[in-house]
Amino acid sequence: MRRVWAKVVGSLKKGWSIAVARYAMILAIALIAYAAVLFLAGKDPIKAYADTFSFALGTSYGFSEVLVRMIPLLLTAVAVAIPSRLGLINVGGEGQLYMGAWLATWGAITFTSLPQSVFIPVLIVMGFVGGGCWAAIAGFLRARGWVNETITTLLMNYIAPLIVGYSVYGMWRSREVGSAAFPQTVAFPDAARLPRFFGTRVHLGLILGLVALLAFWFVMARTKWGLKMRAIGGNPEAARRLGIRLGLYIVVVMFIAGGIAGLAGMAEVTALHGRLRAGFSPGYGFMGFLISWLSGGSPLGILVMSFVLAIVFSGGTLLQITQGVPFSAINVLMAIILFVVLANPRFSLAVLKRGLTVRGRWQ
Amino acid sequence: MRSSGDVTTLANASASGSATPIAQLRGITKRFPNVVANDAVDLDLFPGEVHALLGENGAGKSTLMKILYGFYSCDDGSIRIDDEEARISSPLEARKLGIGMVFQVFTLIPAMTVAENIALYVPALPVTFDARSVSQTINELGDKYGLRVDPGATVRDLAIGDQQKVEVLKLLVGQARILIFDEATRVLAPHEIEGLFEIFEMLKKDGYAIVFITHKMREVLACADRITVMKRGRISGTIGGRGATESALIELMFGGAVPDQVAKGGSEVLGDPILELQGVSTHAEGIGVGLRDVDLAIRAGEIAGVAGVSGNGQRELGDVILGLTACARGRRRILGADATSWSAGRIRSSGVGFVPEDSLGMGVVPWMTLAQNAALGNVEAYARHGGVSIDWEHVQRDIATSFDELSFEPLEAWVPVRTFSGGQLQRAVLSRELGRHPRLFIASYPTRGLDVRSAIATRRVLVDLRDRGGGVLLISEDLDELCRLSDRLLVLRDGRIVGEFLPHEIDRHKIGHLMTDSGGKDA
Numbered sequence: 001m002r003r004v005w006a007k008v009v010g011s012l013k014k015g016w017s018i019a020v021a022r023y024a025m026i027l028a029i030a031l032i033a034y035a036a037v038l039f040l041a042g043k044d045p046i047k048a049y050a051d052t053f054s055f056a057l058g059t060s061y062g063f064s065e066v067l068v069r070m071i072p073l074l075l076t077a078v079a080v081a082i083p084s085r086l087g088l089i090n091v092g093g094e095g096q097l098y099m100g101a102w103l104a105t106w107g108a109i110t111f112t113s114l115p116q117s118v119f120i121p122v123l124i125v126m127g128f129v130g131g132g133c134w135a136a137i138a139g140f141l142r143a144r145g146w147v148n149e150t151i152t153t154l155l156m157n158y159i160a161p162l163i164v165g166y167s168v169y170g171m172w173r174s175r176e177v178g179s180a181a182f183p184q185t186v187a188f189p190d191a192a193r194l195p196r197f198f199g200t201r202v203h204l205g206l207i208l209g210l211v212a213l214l215a216f217w218f219v220m221a222r223t224k225w226g227l228k229m230r231a232i233g234g235n236p237e238a239a240r241r242l243g244i245r246l247g248l249y250i251v252v253v254m255f256i257a258g259g260i261a262g263l264a265g266m267a268e269v270t271a272l273h274g275r276l277r278a279g280f281s282p283g284y285g286f287m288g289f290l291i292s293w294l295s296g297g298s299p300l301g302i303l304v305m306s307f308v309l310a311i312v313f314s315g316g317t318l319l320q321i322t323q324g325v326p327f328s329a330i331n332v333l334m335a336i337i338l339f340v341v342l343a344n345p346r347f348s349l350a351v352l353k354r355g356l357t358v359r360g361r362w363q
Numbered sequence: 364m365r366s367s368g369d370v371t372t373l374a375n376a377s378a379s380g381s382a383t384p385i386a387q388l389r390g391i392t393k394r395f396p397n398v399v400a401n402d403a404v405d406l407d408l409f410p411g412e413v414h415a416l417l418g419e420n421g422a423g424k425s426t427l428m429k430i431l432y433g434f435y436s437c438d439d440g441s442i443r444i445d446d447e448e449a450r451i452s453s454p455l456e457a458r459k460l461g462i463g464m465v466f467q468v469f470t471l472i473p474a475m476t477v478a479e480n481i482a483l484y485v486p487a488l489p490v491t492f493d494a495r496s497v498s499q500t501i502n503e504l505g506d507k508y509g510l511r512v513d514p515g516a517t518v519r520d521l522a523i524g525d526q527q528k529v530e531v532l533k534l535l536v537g538q539a540r541i542l543i544f545d546e547a548t549r550v551l552a553p554h555e556i557e558g559l560f561e562i563f564e565m566l567k568k569d570g571y572a573i574v575f576i577t578h579k580m581r582e583v584l585a586c587a588d589r590i591t592v593m594k595r596g597r598i599s600g601t602i603g604g605r606g607a608t609e610s611a612l613i614e615l616m617f618g619g620a621v622p623d624q625v626a627k628g629g630s631e632v633l634g635d636p637i638l639e640l641q642g643v644s645t646h647a648e649g650i651g652v653g654l655r656d657v658d659l660a661i662r663a664g665e666i667a668g669v670a671g672v673s674g675n676g677q678r679e680l681g682d683v684i685l686g687l688t689a690c691a692r693g694r695r696r697i698l699g700a701d702a703t704s705w706s707a708g709r710i711r712s713s714g715v716g717f718v719p720e721d722s723l724g725m726g727v728v729p730w731m732t733l734a735q736n737a738a739l740g741n742v743e744a745y746a747r748h749g750g751v752s753i754d755w756e757h758v759q760r761d762i763a764t765s766f767d768e769l770s771f772e773p774l775e776a777w778v779p780v781r782t783f784s785g786g787q788l789q790r791a792v793l794s795r796e797l798g799r800h801p802r803l804f805i806a807s808y809p810t811r812g813l814d815v816r817s818a819i820a821t822r823r824v825l826v827d828l829r830d831r832g833g834g835v836l837l838i839s840e841d842l843d844e845l846c847r848l849s850d851r852l853l854v855l856r857d858g859r860i861v862g863e864f865l866p867h868e869i870d871r872h873k874i875g876h877l878m879t880d881s882g883g884k885d886a
Binding site: 228 | 685686687706707708709710711712717719724725726727728729730731735738739740742743745746750751752753
């Protein structure tokens with residue numbers, strides 16, 4: 001028994017160093033390729049990188065902004081990672097994020113007289129339910145065997161922002177003096193604003209994200225539900241034969257995953273914007289998918305990768321200001337990272353297989 | 364006991380008398396993590412003979428032949444083809460040297476015609492594909508070797524036996540001289556197996572060297588000119604096929620420790636029905652057939668055998684009992700209660716266990732450990748604090764108890780089950796399912812692909828369960844097994860039960876005809 005344990009630990013350590021080396025390599029290749037893009041655009045890549053990293057890691061304001069960026073990335077990455085354990089591909093983080101924000105907004109502008117201690121939990125529930133129901137639709141269609149969840153979640157990403165747009169251009173449009181020109185709702189009451197910490201913009205969403213991540217790890221690794229879910233992902237045929245209710249798990253897991261993405265949307269509008277605006281997300285949901293993919297659904301990997309990509313993201317804002325690089329140029333970098341990962345199928349496969357499983361000798 | 368003297372003398376004599384081997388394997392060694400699959404193996408293949416490679420699962424037969432076919436590279440050793448050193452690093456090179464292999468799972472493209480499938484394999488396929496000349500070659504070879512297949516037929520529409528003919532034709536058209544058959548009879552019906560052996564005879568006459576990998580003794584004795592027995596990666600002996608006997612082969616396979624065969628106990632008084640299907644029909648799913656108006660009762664203390672050519676509703680029958688498929692019509696009763704609308708989980712917890720036809724694909728989660736898979740079998744029993752954690756010590760105790768009860772050799776609990784051999788995996792599934800002491804046990808092809816020893820252990824377990832008052836439904840394609848174990852034998856064809864036999868009424872020919880709906884039916 002001890003021998004086996006030693007072996008497991010040994011292969012875990014080996015797995016770790018390989019994983020770290022690979023992540024480092026991916027980032028290095030991507031950064032070099034992006035540097036080439038910046039160079040071709042007539043910018044100074046070295047200065048750009050130096051600016052980015054000294055801003056993000058060298059100043060407390062920069063660091064806090066990185067954390068702010070990290071919150072939606074973390075939440076949407078978890079929203080992708082949970083269903084992936086069942087073999088479900090949730091590409092709909094973006095749509096779920098929008099619907100979470102949408103329902104939370106309805107709460108925020110409807111129950112205006114609630115005290116903050118009640119309002120915040122209500123908003124959290126609203127955000128969760130909004131994103132959750134949106135994703136559960138896809139889950140239900142999949143559980144019934146009607147439509148693949150990858151297709152539905154992807155396509156529903158296009159619907160959700162339109163619902164938000166319809167609302168903010170229409171029934172919820174602010175009539176406030178000065179702001180009526182913009183497609184946005186009225187400002188939320190102060191009690192509906194998510195608390196922020198230490199005088200920065202870092203808000204309660206960070207706690208929600210970390211709790212979600214921890215719960216994700218704990219449920220998957222330790223509980224009976226996690227065991228069943230991993231069984232569904234590992235071999236649905238066997239799971240069915242063992243009497244596990246696949247359909248129920250698919251719907252519930254999609255609801256929870258969507259709910260977590262919904263929290264990201266809720267936190268964005270209630271903590272940062274204080275009102276709902278059309279197109280408020282610069283693609284956080286898609287980025288979450290990338291992060292979950294890059295980290296192979298491992299909780300620690302998600303934490304690290306969402307931090308790293310948050311730096312890249314805030315670097316994008318910075319470069320827009322300091323060097324005049326359009327913010328969307330950051331998408332070039334994201335695409336390069338994705339390409340580097342996808343280019344090596346053996347790596348991608350290993351990433352998919354890794355996670356909470358024992359990194360055994362069969363690999 | 365046969366003397367080991369004639370074992371070695373016959374080893375060097377080829378049946379056809381031709382002196383030069385077409386292939387010489389020397390000192391072949393292949394190591395996989397944790398296991399030496401081939402340990403300094405020497406083997407000669409002569410033209411004009413059928414060479415059977417016999418051994419338990421995991422003995423290294425397939426590995427050895429996959430090395431010859433270039434599928435694996437060996438860690439040590441050399442291969443000579445026609446007395447010339449050969450470096451075979453890929454199947455493509457093997458094919459150039461005239462080596463061809465038919466795998467257990469066919470490598471045909473179902474949507475294409477026979478001619479197209481075969482043309483894909485031709486070494487120098489011209490840019491424009493001339494269907495007529497390919498068809499002509501197919502017909503010529505087909506007439507010569509009894510491999511008649513319509514070149515224009517779509518592979519999807521062919522019977523399994525005919526598909527195998529196409530596989531053989533592919534190799535012949537590709538000018539292979541060494542033909543390797545990996546467990547070729549596994550998917551074939553009895554008369555198709557005989558047909559294959561006749562084809563072997565004809566190919567032999569023209570100087571083809573045939574390697575036939577199997578673990579079925581009866582087949583080896585029927586077709587082989589020489590038999591090489593492998594055991595744990597080594598060759599334990601080679602015997603001339605004509606002089607071989609079953610006991611000599613078992614001696615070589617197990618080294619004297621011949622496992623007991625199962626004797627069928629007399630059926631005692633039958634108990635109440637555990638399961639009843641009353642006029643059950645199901646919808647056909649995909650390429651399967653639906654059950655049609657099936658009436659079936661399994662009583663406590665009996666093994667009900669189900670015979671049939673695979674694909675005639677066996678899987679559907681198992682699925683409907685386990686609650687994986689809904690009854691479109693009819694009722695399902697378990698222990699007297701109406702279970703027509705019960706979920707799979709409820710049926711399972713009412714005391715129904717199963718061994719699926721494909722343990723790795725349908726019975727376990729391959730990358731999970733033995734302990735995790737065992738826990739999955741009965742999650743609620745191991746959940747602590749309402750499911751927040753799992754009592755792994757309890758799981759491990761239960762595994763140990765179950766293995767002990769079944770007198771299986773213990774397995775490592777914290778190793779992913781996909782590293783297990785077929786026999787080990789089957790023991791893992793059996794111990795999980797029988798550890799719950801099921802009232803009803805659905806065994807679908809429980810010994811398929813297992814070596815002799817594991818198969819016997821599995822049969823013993825089924826008989827024990829029956830003797831302790833459980834009901835067993837045994838679905839199998841092995842008529843010997845069914846006749847030996849069943850207290851009642853049903854024949855399934857096209858989703859219907861077309862015959863029912865008590866042990867003293869069993870007539871293999873009648874069963875064979877019922878299975879295939881062929882002539883010779885009386886009454």
